[in-house]
Amino acid sequence: MEFGSPLPEVVEVLAAGFGGRELIDWGGVALRLTGITALSPPGFSSGRAVLRTVTPVVMKGSGRGEDGVRATRQDWLLPVEPEWAGYFQGNLRRKAESLGIDPGVSLESVTWIGPKRGFRVGQGVKPGAAVEVEVSGAPETLQALWSWGLGQANSAGFGWIAA
Structure with a gap:
């Protein structure tokens, strides 16, 4: 564990x-x-990291349809969906900001996507998929992300990065 x-x-x-x-x-x-x-997290002295999760990454989207009108409050995104990368990168930056470290972290690419999986948490099911991503940023920020996890609901076990 x-x-x-x-x-x-x-x-x-x-x-x-x-x-x-x-x-x-x-x-x-x-x-x-x-x-x-x-x-201890890896040093990430190059300012680049390839992070692969062992549990699904969950990411909530805007809930807006193609017409721009909000259609749902629970719009869980999968890594293959157009909004995913933007919301994922925003999540990385918010994590850095909440820790008071350099928020200049960027999602460079998604290099692997696992199968869709969903888990019951609280009142609903959160769907997601394990991913491997290449990110760049300050070494301290990459170390914090390695320790925290990727995406949302990390305290529920989502987005856990393989050591």
Whole structure:
């Protein structure tokens, strides 16, 4: 099981909380804790990264039809749809801004798209697909994205990047 955060303080608290436990009750499943390892993100000194997710990336779109009129509030996009890249890049920049780091990150290309998958979260189903993307930006920003995940609903397990 992996947990991640772009904030080292959060990771330290998680490690301390789990460190004193032998078992974790995860939704009724007993998980035996055998060790904790903190992983540091890659350096990304070139300012470029290829990030591949192991869980679907979910991204909400505008909900507007071709006529520009809003048709729905829950407009989940897949990586093959025209709005996806713009909303995805905006999400990357908002994450950087919320951490107070360089928001000059760019989606260069989507190099792989996995099959569509949907998971029930709360009151509905969130559809998405695992992706591999090439992004560019400041090394610190790329490290934070590696630790945070791609797309939306990362705290629910979406957009987790393969270590």
